Amino acid sequence: MTGADVQDPIARLVPEGARVLDLGCGDGALLERLQRQRGCSGYGVEIADANVLQCVQRGVDVIQANLDEGLAIFEDDSFDVVLQIDTLQHLRNAEVMLRETARVGRIGIVAFPNFAHWPNRLSIARGRMPVTRRLPYQWYDTPNIRVGTFKDFEVLAQRNRLRILDAFGLEDGREVRWLPNARASTAVFKFERAD
Amino acid sequence: MSFEVVPQSMSFAEPLPLHSGASIRDYTLAYETYGTLNADKSNAVLVCHALNASHHVAGVYAGQPKSEGWWDNMIGPGKSLDTDCFFVIGINNLGSCFGSTGPMHTHPDTGRIYGADFPVVTVEDWVNAQARLLDALGIQTLAAVMGGSLGGMQALSWALQYPERVRHAAVIASAPNLNAENIAFNEVARRAIVTDPDFHGGNFYEHGVVPKRGLRIARMIGHITYLSDDVMNEKFGRQLRHGDRVHYSTQDVEFQIESYLRYQGDKFSEYFDANTYLLITRALDYFDPAGACGGDLRAAFARAAAKFLLVSFTTDWRFSPARSREIVKALLDNRRSVSYAEIDAPHGHDAFLLDDARYLGVVRAWFANIAKELEAAR
Numbered sequence: 001m002t003g004a005d006v007q008d009p010i011a012r013l014v015p016e017g018a019r020v021l022d023l024g025c026g027d028g029a030l031l032e033r034l035q036r037q038r039g040c041s042g043y044g045v046e047i048a049d050a051n052v053l054q055c056v057q058r059g060v061d062v063i064q065a066n067l068d069e070g071l072a073i074f075e076d077d078s079f080d081v082v083l084q085i086d087t088l089q090h091l092r093n094a095e096v097m098l099r100e101t102a103r104v105g106r107i108g109i110v111a112f113p114n115f116a117h118w119p120n121r122l123s124i125a126r127g128r129m130p131v132t133r134r135l136p137y138q139w140y141d142t143p144n145i146r147v148g149t150f151k152d153f154e155v156l157a158q159r160n161r162l163r164i165l166d167a168f169g170l171e172d173g174r175e176v177r178w179l180p181n182a183r184a185s186t187a188v189f190k191f192e193r194a195d
Numbered sequence: 196m197s198f199e200v201v202p203q204s205m206s207f208a209e210p211l212p213l214h215s216g217a218s219i220r221d222y223t224l225a226y227e228t229y230g231t232l233n234a235d236k237s238n239a240v241l242v243c244h245a246l247n248a249s250h251h252v253a254g255v256y257a258g259q260p261k262s263e264g265w266w267d268n269m270i271g272p273g274k275s276l277d278t279d280c281f282f283v284i285g286i287n288n289l290g291s292c293f294g295s296t297g298p299m300h301t302h303p304d305t306g307r308i309y310g311a312d313f314p315v316v317t318v319e320d321w322v323n324a325q326a327r328l329l330d331a332l333g334i335q336t337l338a339a340v341m342g343g344s345l346g347g348m349q350a351l352s353w354a355l356q357y358p359e360r361v362r363h364a365a366v367i368a369s370a371p372n373l374n375a376e377n378i379a380f381n382e383v384a385r386r387a388i389v390t391d392p393d394f395h396g397g398n399f400y401e402h403g404v405v406p407k408r409g410l411r412i413a414r415m416i417g418h419i420t421y422l423s424d425d426v427m428n429e430k431f432g433r434q435l436r437h438g439d440r441v442h443y444s445t446q447d448v449e450f451q452i453e454s455y456l457r458y459q460g461d462k463f464s465e466y467f468d469a470n471t472y473l474l475i476t477r478a479l480d481y482f483d484p485a486g487a488c489g490g491d492l493r494a495a496f497a498r499a500a501a502k503f504l505l506v507s508f509t510t511d512w513r514f515s516p517a518r519s520r521e522i523v524k525a526l527l528d529n530r531r532s533v534s535y536a537e538i539d540a541p542h543g544h545d546a547f548l549l550d551d552a553r554y555l556g557v558v559r560a561w562f563a564n565i566a567k568e569l570e571a572a573r
Contacts, residue, residue: 019530041530043527043533049536049538049539049553052534052536052557053553053556053557053560055534056504056534056536056557056560056561056564057560057563057564059564061532061533061534062534062535063523063527063533063534063535064535064536064537065535065537073520073523073524073527074527075527075528078527078528
């Protein structure tokens, strides 16, 4: 689900040579790319059998686990960067996992669909849940059980004592820094623990 | 039909020091190999066996079309562990009853059958014995070591005892040690054997008898623990042996599950050695690589250098996923390369020997990458 238009700008946020944990790593494409192009190392965490297989096929280290059961297997500060790319919206324990992300990694990077993107607002204004390229599911069969906005995440981050290091929107692979809450279908946050 | 294989054996005169302080000399190891060792001897994969298996890992013996090795679905030409790429070695462990020196053989010091005097062997001792055989084959480094259950413990131990000789380790349906419940099951099995009047303190060979009753019960207990509740219910449920009514007998077979367990027990008692059962379950009980590090598995794994694959099965309650995750955590804490697949299979511990596309697929992909590494190193 995470295409190159999201991966490119995310990869740029990850420092060269970083130890990376990718939560909900999918088929491992992003991790493979970080390892090849930026000299990173690390692991993916994934629940789906087919994705685990693809990771192993790519030679990306992957741990099969359900993120809703927590990250107890990882120690505090054991990674330079923890990624949650298009993962948060699938989690029942989204807030717990955000805290866990900040516990396990020195830097967290989260990307998720921004529900306040203007076409979504328009759809809601017409009385219907949006079905878009970014949110292609009908309301009754969507795997996205958490719908939030760029601004919502700022509030959640503050509530969990996270310091936002960078935040922008993504639209068609381009960074959106002016009015991202309305103008971008994807929200991206880079943060660290404030304490 | 699978490919044809020929068992081999190798004898060792030099004493092998054992962890108990004892040693064993003039011993023989039975083994098999599949595939071809490449010129730089870099494509060897050692496959370690569990409780009741042997060096006959894959293939069939000439003229015996049903003699497939115990992991024939995993290993062979074009299979997950592809013998067209790798040189695969199966070794029967010391103390076993399938060709390597065991308690039914003659003690070189006394000229009498070992029986109860066969030295207690540990997983570490087995690994040392396997290493000597690899030395003799001229294999310094293993492309991979792989095992399930007790075999997985040997794979782990290889990575800890000989980190410089193991490039990859696949540890399947295994554990970093046995928990109390697991030791308890082993002890019930051992008591069944030891208290069989035909056991004669382990020296039954000279009495011309076999403690079959004990072996049967040991196998029945084992079998229950290798299956899951679900699979047993699905296979047998409350099906009756004789039609649709009970016969109000306390001793006859009434339920199909009883019949199945008795059959498995009978079969096992015909070919398995009672002293071997005691020795191997003890090796399981004793295995605890963290023990030498005050129980700290992370410290124990600091030595490991191999890249790991761990696989567990969700319904395996004898070697549960939680135990595999302990190993994964110890590897993660040491920043070692590890992938872990937790297969949602219904078959309990037995799943590691069965066909499951997800499981066999992950193992296949993992070995395919090792083959690529070998190719790139040329």
